[in-house]
Amino acid sequence: MKEAVVRETAHDLADRLSGHAEAVCQRYLSNGRRQGKYWIVGDVRNASGRSMFVRLLPSRKGPAGKWTDAATGEHGDLLDVIRESMGLVDFKDVLDEARSFLAMPGPQLLRATRDPAPVGSPEAARRLIAMSRPIIGTLAETYLRGRGITTLDGTGALRFHPHCYYRPNDHQPTETWPAMIACVTDLHGRLTGAHRTWLAPDGSGKAPIDTPRRAMGDLLGNAVRFGVPCSVMAAGEGIETTLSLRCAMPDMAMAAALSAAHLAAILFPPTLERLYVIRDNDPAGDAARDSLIKRAADAGIEAIVLSPAMEDFNDDLRHLGLTALRASIADQLMRRDRLRYLRQAA
Structure with missing residues (x-):
């Protein structure tokens, strides 16, 4: 039976x-x-x-x-x-x-009767995400854990595709590599784009290609989001940088804008009162910080910069460890946020 x-x-x-x-x-x-x-x-x-x-x-x-x-x-x-x-x-x-x-x-779900989506369009991003799967148990999880990122609860915005197309340029053939796929959404949770990080076949790092990271779709103002923001959130450039800080503060909503220029232009949720700007230690990061602080002030939002000890917070996490990362940001947080969000070692 x-x-x-x-x-x-x-x-x-x-x-x-x-x-x-x-x-x-x-x-x-x-x-x-x-x-x-x-x-x-x-x-x-x-x-x-x-x-x-x-x-x-x-x-x-x-x-x-x-x-x-x-x-x-x-x-x-x-x-x-x-x-x-x-x-x-x-x-x-x-x-x-x-x-x-x-x-x-x-x-x-794609059907055979549908027309091909324009390259790099939001529709192409939606189809790519529809063909991907959650990261747990995949090479994307292996890749993130290899970068010291072990807090993966609430990372539904991240997906995995085992054979994601990669074309070096218009004159070379298309290749396929495993890839971590990130969903880019607007303030209402609508999918507007996708970000691809092509990975080595064993997940030990990024794929050995010229541009292992590429984005597609409508990115301006939007972001890869972790958690639902209320009055407080943090925003940074890269996915790994943002996830590294999230290892210390898993309950704070965070967003990765994917580049310095897009970080400067990220849109603010209507409920936001305080924004932590996750800074990268480079000139582009400084410019994004200054622009974002001004925009936040104009919107009546308090902006506070979180600065890493090294080049970015993923460097801090990998080379200094989570305990040192917690200690470095503790004094940079508002006291009420330190008590609310900063998770101490067990």
């Missing part, structure tokens, strides 16, 4: 996946590409090549999602694609991954 239920559940999931065949291929067979009514890739384990064909639209030959490898004679459905491309052994894990994919908001 239990076995029959598993078969029925698997059949239902495969049928639902077939309605999003192109999205499944883009996520799990990212080394391939669409050609007419098919997705073409090297094999079901996502190798580059042209021997495997996945049907993207239903036809007289069968439903969408059915595939055949002309080189090996292998064939199957989209559950097989998920299993083989991710190297899953336990079929329960395959079903859980399929359910996780299908649980994404409906408008974000």
